[in-house]
Amino acid sequence: MTALKKFDRIEAAGLWRERPDAQRVEVIVSVGDATLVITNMRDMALAHWSLPAVERANPGQVPAIFHPDGVPEETLELGEDAAEMIEAIETLRSAIARRRPRPGRLRLMATVSLFAAIGALGVFWLPEASLQHALKVVPQVKRAEIGGGLLQNIRRVAGAPCSAPQSVEALARLGARLPAPHGGGRLVVVRSGIEVSTHLPGGTVILGRALVEDYEEPDVVAGYIIAERLRAQITDPLEPLLREAGLVATFRLLLTGALSEGTLQDYAETLLRRAPAPLPDSALLAGFDAWAVRATPYALAVDITGDSTAALIENDPYRSAAPAPVITDGDWLRLQVICSG
Template structure:
């Protein structure tokens, strides 16, 4: 202990009592090799106390009284005049205490580290894990119910879906031509509210009437439908809904099998006002190839100049050939009148 060297020549007088019933004896106290040496006035050693085992009986009070650890009956008292010796003993005791293991502190640190790990787990792993589990176990029927509930909310803004009889029949032909991965999937044309196209849990796609009324060929509407099919395949629409509303939405769906109206309202608002993230060109082109739809009409509808969609124009999978028509002319005309003109 390096602090010992500073005090090894230090001596002080004190009153020593070996037992509670003994008389106090005046002694000389010096600091030895990690010990307090207690000697009588003839310099004969009476006791050696190990400094690591020295305890103070009255911390912060005067006169300072010490005893060996575990034996409070043997005491050593220093008068007010021996402040230097008391300061030295206190400094050595502090140095020893710093080097001792502190099980309580270790337990506290271990507990805090464990709690931090648990909190980190709850904040970063559990929400994603719970959402993924919810997405994997919710059946198609429940997805369709959630999609219909969203549609009911959105129709307060979009108005009811266009339903001219001839147009609805043509729209069914279009849905059959561009099926979802699991069945035809429902396509609906709305008068407003939706910015071009969006998709719902359960396979429903909503398209703005402008996609069928403002273009000369059905390939444009077909292109938007294909892109929504790709978005739904790339990320489950239910996963997007739950991620938008956070941990509570996943927890509620798993525990109750339903979602609060406020959760649905928030996501419906996002679908009506949020901009869709563009998909990579290679993903889009693969989709157009799979559904046998030309990409050029869609590319010019997205950007009339073609500058930002040049990749879709130059790599059109049917640039040199004509795929199966999306709709024949008669059905295309009927579809254009689905909203009643």
């Protein structure tokens, strides 16, 4: 399509809202291959809207508000400084509208066009719309069940979680000191299979045994827990699972409330191989401040020279004043032998 090629290199800043009760997020909007691509400031894709399914909620008004057809609660707002992008979207919508079948054309042309539209929706809109709907409606209790299923599959690689009797209560107290944003959030220490940490849907954080055995103070493992809590806040832990599992698994979850054992097993293996996503220093520092934990021990654990984590050390919110202890000295000693049982 000539109109699409004309605009395939323009970008604009906008405000994206996933649902009415969510905060608006600053995003970058670009025109992709028959799609409108919405990414955050870290170049992470948040949504792909099929151009044939883009609707404008306020024609002729600025800021312009767009949404996917049938999903008015998800919106993209473009202001005056995005006039070129607004023009591009309207031009493409008009071009697509002109290409739609009209009464009087040959029946074969109408049938081919219909199947093309259905194919475009199936390829570009339906998977993303189904995924976003699942992320909105799957409740916390179901997420916890999915996390539990993943943990059972992780056990096949990492073995049973460490559970020395004298250490389990200490680990629970550490979890209570560093809860997930929605409350709770189980901590699990494993003997092998993972070097540092990862997290599961439902709030569970998995820690490698080295984090409790190889360091002299609990602030290090606390830092890794905070990092996983932040990653779970930035990206819904269910999202990468469903993206990898695909449309059929997403439909299965929506219809039955469950994922297949094969889906959980495949993703558990992916999760153990995947390196933790990097976090901006600003997010980490805000997390250390919010959970009242020193940033410096974590920074030195990540880079013993402190060169790559200098910003965390220099801007440690507790550089000059110590917060409340993460756990007591006695609990820390008990936690360090959690894998000895």
